[in-house]
Amino acid sequence: MQGDWQPTLKERLVLRYWPQLRVKAREYALLTRLNRPIGAYLLLWPALWALWIAGNGRPHGWIVAIFILGTWLTRSAGCAINDYADRHFDPHVRRTRQRPLAAGRVSEREVLILFGALMGISFLLVLFLNWLTVGLSVVGALLAAIYPYTKRHTYLPQVFLGAAFGWAVPMAFAAQTGGVPQVAWLVFLAAVLWATVYDTMYAMVDREDDLKIGVKSTAILFGEFDRLIIGVLQLMLLATLIALGIQAGLGRGYYAGLAVATGLGLYHQLLIRDRDPDFCLRAFLHNNWLGLAVFAGIVVDYLLR
Numbered sequence: 462m463q464g465d466w467q468p469t470l471k472e473r474l475v476l477r478y479w480p481q482l483r484v485k486a487r488e489y490a491l492l493t494r495l496n497r498p499i500g501a502y503l504l505l506w507p508a509l510w511a512l513w514i515a516g517n518g519r520p521h522g523w524i525v526a527i528f529i530l531g532t533w534l535t536r537s538a539g540c541a542i543n544d545y546a547d548r549h550f551d552p553h554v555r556r557t558r559q560r561p562l563a564a565g566r567v568s569e570r571e572v573l574i575l576f577g578a579l580m581g582i583s584f585l586l587v588l589f590l591n592w593l594t595v596g597l598s599v600v601g602a603l604l605a606a607i608y609p610y611t612k613r614h615t616y617l618p619q620v621f622l623g624a625a626f627g628w629a630v631p632m633a634f635a636a637q638t639g640g641v642p643q644v645a646w647l648v649f650l651a652a653v654l655w656a657t658v659y660d661t662m663y664a665m666v667d668r669e670d671d672l673k674i675g676v677k678s679t680a681i682l683f684g685e686f687d688r689l690i691i692g693v694l695q696l697m698l699l700a701t702l703i704a705l706g707i708q709a710g711l712g713r714g715y716y717a718g719l720a721v722a723t724g725l726g727l728y729h730q731l732l733i734r735d736r737d738p739d740f741c742l743r744a745f746l747h748n749n750w751l752g753l754a755v756f757a758g759i760v761v762d763y764l765l766r
Contacts, residue, residue, distance in 0.1 A: 488561040489575060492544060493537035499746055501536045503659065504626045506752030507652035508532060510759055511633035511645065514709050518763025524590070524636050528629065531586050538579035539605050539625070545572045546609030547676075554670040580605075593635040601628040616682035619660040620653065627652030647705040654698040658691055658726075659748040662733055665741040688733060695726045702755065711758075714765050718758015725751045 494500060508528050512520040544551065544562045551563035561567045580602060587598040604625035612618040627649045634645040657679065664671070664680035665687060671678055683690045699719070706715050725747065732744035 488566050492541055492561045492567060494540045499749055501533050502749045503752060504536050505532045506756055507627055507648060508629035508633050509756050511630040511648050512637060513759045515634045515637035520637055527586050527589060528633060531583050534579050534583040535605060538576050541572050541576040542606060543609040545569060550674050550676055553674050554667055556667060590636045591639060594632050597632045597635055601632060604628055612676050612678060616677045617679060619657045619679045622660050623653035623656030626656050644708045647701060647708055651698060651701045651705060654694055654701060658694045659745050661691055662741050663745040665736060666738045692730060699723060711762050714762030715758040718754050721754040722751045725754060
């Protein structure tokens with residue numbers, strides 16, 4: 462009879478722990494910003510630029526798949542360790558005080574375990590590539606772990622972020638070609654300049670809070686010259702991308718993509734002209750389209766050959 466039903470051990474475990482697991486899974490998703498994929502996109506675009514150039518427009522599909530998955534894993538790990546590093550600051554910043562660790566919904570131990578697990582899975586993926594790429598991945602892991610602490614000791618954490626994000630570039634060339642040619646370092650330089658630009662825009666959002674709690678950034682370093690210096694960096698980025706096109710022998714498809722990217726850069730200057738935090742955030746988010754424009758130009762150029 463229905464009244465005599467007794468749940469099995471498996472059913473009892475599910476009934477007891479499933480609600481807690483659902484809550485934890487949601488908090489881990491928020492911790493790793495799965496609900497805000499913009500960081501993964503910004504990390505991915507330079508890697509895709511590099512893979513397509515290194516592969517002459519036809520990179521190995523399995524290498525592309527490894528880099529796409531690795532990008533999401535390492536970005537998620539980076540978000541976790543960033544929140545751990547900022548655990549004493551985030552509760553005092555309006556934009557970050559409701560993050561899972563800052564709000565006390567996950568523990569410091571959980572964050573470190575999650576970071577280790579994500580980096581471990583990423584490293585297992587890299588083991589499917591050649592040993593040069595494996596060696597370069599160790600440097601990338603160190604950059605990812607060090608970056609969150611740079612805002613304590615230097616006003617240039619955005620540059621360190623660029624190096625951490627851009628390190629996927631030499632790894633991509635190594636995986637695709639077995640070496641890291643000169644052109645790879647031009648792509649890397651472009652990635653560093655671009656990250657410094659968009660992350661300075663992002664830092665402008667939190668500048669007032671950061672000044673109060675003692676967190677350093679290029680937005681604070683540049684001060685009233687922030688828009689001017691961002692503009693100079695944008696010009697340096699454009700010059701580097703033009704030099705890259707010449708070095709890699711790219712043609713009209715690529716330069717059409719650069720023209721679109723240049724227009725987007727001008728639009729970002731318009732967004733940040735009044736330094737309004739909401740518009741600075743919009744400029745940061747909109748940089749995703751700049752990365753896509755450059756990538757589309759590279760892809761189209763190889764297709765036109």
